[in-house]
Amino acid sequence: MAARVAVWAVAVGLCAGFGAEFPSLAQTQVQGVGAETKTMLMEPPTPLLPATLGKLQRVAAGDAGDGLGAVDAADAPVLTEDGLRRFARSEYAAANEKNASPQGTLTVYNFVDASGAVAAYDYFKKPGMRPEKLGDDALWNEDELLLRSGANVVVGRFKLDHAAVLALTRELIVHLPKVGGPAGIAPLLPTLLLEKGMDAESLRYALGPAGYTQMGGVLPVELVGFDKNAEAVTAKSKDGGVLTLLLYPTPEIAGEHERAIEALAKQPGTVLAGAVKIRREGPLLVLTSGAWTAADAQKVVDGIHLRSEVTWNKPVPLDFETELHKTFSLLESIVIFCAFSALAMLVLGVFFGGGRALVRVMQGKPAATEPEFLRIDLSGAVGKHLGEPKD
Numbered sequence: 001m002a003a004r005v006a007v008w009a010v011a012v013g014l015c016a017g018f019g020a021e022f023p024s025l026a027q028t029q030v031q032g033v034g035a036e037t038k039t040m041l042m043e044p045p046t047p048l049l050p051a052t053l054g055k056l057q058r059v060a061a062g063d064a065g066d067g068l069g070a071v072d073a074a075d076a077p078v079l080t081e082d083g084l085r086r087f088a089r090s091e092y093a094a095a096n097e098k099n100a101s102p103q104g105t106l107t108v109y110n111f112v113d114a115s116g117a118v119a120a121y122d123y124f125k126k127p128g129m130r131p132e133k134l135g136d137d138a139l140w141n142e143d144e145l146l147l148r149s150g151a152n153v154v155v156g157r158f159k160l161d162h163a164a165v166l167a168l169t170r171e172l173i174v175h176l177p178k179v180g181g182p183a184g185i186a187p188l189l190p191t192l193l194l195e196k197g198m199d200a201e202s203l204r205y206a207l208g209p210a211g212y213t214q215m216g217g218v219l220p221v222e223l224v225g226f227d228k229n230a231e232a233v234t235a236k237s238k239d240g241g242v243l244t245l246l247l248y249p250t251p252e253i254a255g256e257h258e259r260a261i262e263a264l265a266k267q268p269g270t271v272l273a274g275a276v277k278i279r280r281e282g283p284l285l286v287l288t289s290g291a292w293t294a295a296d297a298q299k300v301v302d303g304i305h306l307r308s309e310v311t312w313n314k315p316v317p318l319d320f321e322t323e324l325h326k327t328f329s330l331l332e333s334i335v336i337f338c339a340f341s342a343l344a345m346l347v348l349g350v351f352f353g354g355g356r357a358l359v360r361v362m363q364g365k366p367a368a369t370e371p372e373f374l375r376i377d378l379s380g381a382v383g384k385h386l387g388e389p390k391d
Contacts, residue, residue, distance in 0.1 A: 082207055112183065251283050
């Protein structure tokens with residue numbers, strides 16, 4: 001009996017020591033009883049850069065990886081306000097050669113929407129770049145390619161000929177992440193710019209103060225109103241005048257900034273010099289400054305209008321001339337149908353009437369009389385009987 005008591009005492013002591021040694025495990029087990037367990041599988045995003053492009057292979061040692069930490073410090077403020085979401089940079093070398101020297105470097109910037117990509121694309125523009133038919137927008141110079149495809153901006157530098165670079169870029173576009181819905185719609189503001197008399201290469205679209213300042217904006221950023229979701233376009237005329245377009249969420253916000261800009265323009269010695277003309281149309285502000293003639297500035301300001309772009313899932317209504325032609329064709333068809341119907345009735349009448357008359361003549365009867373025609377005679381006794389009151 002004493003031996004059994006000793007054994008039980010040792011067992012209890014070991015259990016107590018085990019519980020004291022692993023209290024968290026025991027607590028976890030108790031808390032797990034009756035609790036609902038949820039499992040969530042997170043699929044990693046697709047890499048922005050493919051492992052191979054044509055006959056080139058991605059060099060892991062030169063890969064900056066997806067993430068924003070490796071973005072150039074000078075570009076980080078602009079790209080952040082444009083909505084940069086992911087970033088990747090890699091070198092590419094020949095796939096079948098050991099220790100091959102890199103043939104090019106690709107950098108992909110992925111943004112939240114197409115508006116941010118357009119702003120970043122304009123930020124990376126360089127003078128002298130020639131347009132290319134790639135993606136949504138593309139520019140090329142001797143050793144650098146700039147591309148926008150949807151919400152992505154690609155900067156490529158290659159030691160290859162022009163045709164090889166274009167082939168690799170087309171393959172890269174297929175690999176880039178796609179965006180749909182409102183996020184995939186390009187901004188409206190840059191499309192309002194008048195092409196006549198303007199330098200197309202000077203157009204810059206900005207979504208924040210850093211990009212607006214670095215891309216040549218003339219207004220103080222506090223007057224633009226980027227904190228109120230303003231959008232800005234800056235462009236230059238061929239004579240050196242500056243055109244500024246500002247788009248705001250509401251006409252009321254646009255009116256507030258219009259009054260502030262007008263007050264600045266009335267002050268002597270400000271950044272707004274030359275032919276300063278300003279006009280507001282709803283949420284849109286149009287402003288000229290610099291080397292304009294008064295007539296040209298007024299013409300440009302009056303010539304830019306805000307338009308609404310609406311997408312329908314059915315054909316849009318036709319214009320007046322088309323509707324008039326459609327109505328005339330309908331009436332013409334009705335008249336032709338009535339004429340053919342009348343002609344058909346005439347032909348049928350002649351055919352049946354003439355045939356009946358011919359049959360009567362062949363039977364020895366008059367063709368134009370019908371003595372056997374049944375009729376109701378109400379003038380005789382029957383008529384009197386019907387007219388008399390009943391007894």
